[in-house]
Amino acid sequence: MDISEVARRSGLPASTLRFYEEKGLIASIGRRGVRRIFDPGILQRLALIALGRQAGFSLDEIAGMFDTDGRPAIDRDQLSAKADELDRVIQRLSAMRDGLRHAAACPAPSHMECPSFQKMLASASTAPRISVQGVLDKT
Amino acid sequence: MDISEVARRSGLPASTLRFYEEKGLIASIGRRGVRRIFDPGILQRLALIALGRQAGFSLDEIAGMFDTDGRPAIDRDQLSAKADELDRVIQRLSAMRDGLRHAAACPAPSHMECPSFQKMLASASTAPRISVQGVLDKT
């Protein structure tokens, strides 16, 4: 597969693929002339990268999840830990969603007067912040 | 309250508070000499901002959620829409969490061979990407 096919099938622009290669996240299997040739397995790897991004990992963190031979080297404990972390995020987002829904239906003149909205605010301000460089920022 | 107290009580550095003020997200109630004085209500407002950030809104979007008198001006339809959007995020994160948990317990030698992990990958790659400038990026 050439870069345009990978781009087409993955939905990522070629520039991003080159960027990912430069970052060490992906690798081409070789070159035809000067052009990159990719193994079809690249798509699965890109899917894994997309997954990591969605879960809030930085590209550097994702790079650390593969071992030298390029296979995912995420140990099971780490996986569980991430699942737990994700669970906490989900809990807060759920509370938020419920708060939003309630506020939308609430007859209080301003959302600020809605107890449910206030409760949501309280939990939002005490909760750790979601950051770009990880699901949870323990600052 | 002076800026250091707001910083202490909100957990945000003073520099961030000044930055937020510059962006129009918050306002000081006045000055004692040259120093900012904040109304205690600022904490609630910062909580609202924190909430928005957690839900994936950009600062500009959050700024648009207050009307000129500084009260939240989020209309109920918009609120519902955001709740729906959050719901979709939660769905995907839940699937991901389940996939992670399964992979952690799965006896397959590599996670790549785990059908559950593969399923998660498939959904991750087709799903819209979470971005910094909004909960969902419709690219």
Place this chain on the structure above:
DNA sequence: TCTTGACTTAAAGTGAACTTGAATTTGCAC
């Protein structure tokens, strides 16, 4: 063979959200 359009690299640019630095001023505890 010639053309052309897709590919290449390297470097610079972008935007979001802050942080840091430097120079300056000043509220307030003593």
Place this chain on the structure above:
DNA sequence: GTGCAAATTCAAGTTCACTTTAAGTCAAGA
């Protein structure tokens, strides 16, 4: 009154994840 920790402004710097640009290379179809 005075000393100074803490505030102020403004500009510039940082990180992340890309995107864009410029200039050049080259595989392949007519």
